[in-house]
Amino acid sequence: MSQLNPKFIYFDLDDTLLDHKKAEQAGLRDVHQHFDMFNGISEDNLLETYHHINKGLWEEYGRGEIDRHELHRRRFSETFQELGLDENMHEEAGKVYMNYYRNHWEWIAGAREAYVAVAEKYEVGIITNGFAETQRLKIDQFNLKETARQIVISEDVGVMKPDPRIFDHSTKLAGVNREDILYVGDSFTSDVVGGSKANWKVAWYTQTPIEQGYKLADLIFDDFDELLNKLGI
Structure with missing residues (x-):
């Protein structure tokens, strides 16, 4: 008998199954190498500035x-403005970044x-925030349609x-009671x-849990073997 005993398990995509942060950083470092305008500006300065601005925009x-469209425009135009660069380069930089970013997609260790x-044991699904076309590319590249019975992308839901x-939408798609869903x-x-x-069960994948998380999550883990153990796999 599973210690969590769900009937349906949803997984988040970015930074749960796939290493978005690593891919984002690698893509930005590639952008730094791509453009001569970054001469005199360190990679770390670009990454720190972009992350701060992008977080606020999201x-x-x-x-x-x-x-x-405003998010896409402003994340590079405001980064360049902050760094004292030509903000009119935002469109080209955005396209270059997305091409590099896709080259670095990979699974989280153990995921x-x-x-x-x-x-193989449970019905599973994916719920992800993000732009639909980018998330679908990830889903296709990693063949997640073969196993995920439901795929929910925030932009599609609105x-x-x-x-x-x-x-609520994802609960209806799962076709089970709320308390029978586990979200990872x-x-x-x-x-x-x-x-x-x-009112779902929650398994929180984190290296840095906070006190409130222990009150809300049914499981806190930093190694996927812990999740498998709790699911009796």
Whole structure:
């Protein structure tokens, strides 16, 4: 008998199954090498500036204050402005970045083996924030359609995690009671808070848990073997 005993398991995609942060950093370092305009500006300065600006823009996007096109434009135009560069290069830089970013997609350590093992025993699905075309490319590249019975992308639904509506939608797709769904994700706000408010079970994948997480998550793990053990696999 499983110690969590779910009937359906949803996985987050970025930084739970796939290493988005690593790919993003590698893509930005490639951008730094690609353009001569970064002479005199370190890779770390570019990464730090971009991450700070991009994080704020995604928060605005999540609140519905800007659309995807403004996010795409501003994340590089404001980064370049902050670094004293030509912000009119934002469009070209955005295209170059996306091409490099895709070259660096890979599984989180241990995630592929764990996901395959879970999918052999349970019905599984994917819930991911992000732009639909990019997330679909990841889903196709890693053959997740072969195992995921439901794939939910925030842009398709019209709201982002932790909005309750994306969890309500995903509950209906799973076709089981809320308390019979387990959600595996890395983000405290999007996954742990969102999943627990939806009355789902939550397994929080994190290296740096916080006290509130112990109150909300049913499992906190930093190695996928721990998840398999709790699922009786």
